Amino acid sequence: AQTVTQSQPEMSVQEAETVTLSCTYDTSESDYYLFWYKQPPSRQMILVIRQEAYKQQNATENRFSVNFQKAAKSFSLKISDSQLGDAAMYFCAYRSNFGNEKLTFGTGTRLTIIP
Amino acid sequence: DTGVSQDPRHKITKRGQNVTFRCDPISEHNRLYWYRQTLGQGPEFLTYFQNEAQLEKSRLLSDRFSAERPKGSFSTLEIQRTEQGDSAMYLCASSLISPRGEEQYFGPGTRLTVT
Numbered sequence: 001a002q003t004v005t006q007s008q009p010e011m012s013v014q015e016a017e018t019v020t021l022s023c024t025y026d027t028s029e030s031d032y033y034l035f036w037y038k039q040p041p042s043r044q045m046i047l048v049i050r051q052e053a054y055k056q057q058n059a060t061e062n063r064f065s066v067n068f069q070k071a072a073k074s075f076s077l078k079i080s081d082s083q084l085g086d087a088a089m090y091f092c093a094y095r096s097n098f099g100n101e102k103l104t105f106g107t108g109t110r111l112t113i114i115p
Numbered sequence: 116d117t118g119v120s121q122d123p124r125h126k127i128t129k130r131g132q133n134v135t136f137r138c139d140p141i142s143e144h145n146r147l148y149w150y151r152q153t154l155g156q157g158p159e160f161l162t163y164f165q166n167e168a169q170l171e172k173s174r175l176l177s178d179r180f181s182a183e184r185p186k187g188s189f190s191t192l193e194i195q196r197t198e199q200g201d202s203a204m205y206l207c208a209s210s211l212i213s214p215r216g217e218e219q220y221f222g223p224g225t226r227l228t229v230t
Contacts, residue, residue: 037221043223044221045158045221047218047220091158093157101146101210101217102148102160102171103208105159106157107155108156
């Protein structure tokens with residue numbers, strides 16, 4: 001079974017600075033997707049960024065980028081120019097490309113933005 | 116496209132009572148997932164449907180839980196004889212199968228409190 005580990009329960013960053021959230025995962029599969037989801041307080045979870053395992057190039061979405069190290073099974077999220085609206089729980093998630101394609105989530109990192 | 120909706124948003128019930136939650140997915144989405152999220156944890160997969168067929172159930176889904184998706188549209192999740200351990204946020208997500216892989220869109224969740 002796949003597992004996802006987020007070792008930082010809480011992180012904080014000054015507004016406009018850069019922060020990196022860590023995620024490691026364990027799998028024996030070679031074809032899968034990795035995701036970062038954002039869950040603002042009392043609001044629904046939304047997708048931030050997605051990485052396909054067979055693509056070597058790291059995904060980027062505006063101020064959000066990932067550092068995907070397949071051999072190390074590491075998938076960190078970098079948020080540049082942090083904004084107050086970035087404050088949320090961030091979940092790393094794994095999805096196999098076989099079977100039911102359910103998401104397996106980590107325990108999350110609570111990100112606080114300091115004005 | 117109004118997104119995934121869930122009803123009710125909050126439910127307080129007494130131990131031993133039955134509760135039913137509803138999820139309305141994005142209209143053209145053919146996959147629907149249920150997850151459970153307890154405090155301080157990431158969501159955990161419960162079950163999923165492809166159209167009206169329930170294709171997989173997690174071992175977390177005891178025999179007190181049942182889910183349906185009649186006609187492949189909305190879905191209901193029923194918990195019979197609720198226990199305090201059932202207190203959690205129940206999340207629904209929907210997706211559309213595509214060659215590029217699917218993105219799961221989450222609803223706002225139903226927060227269940229069992230007293």
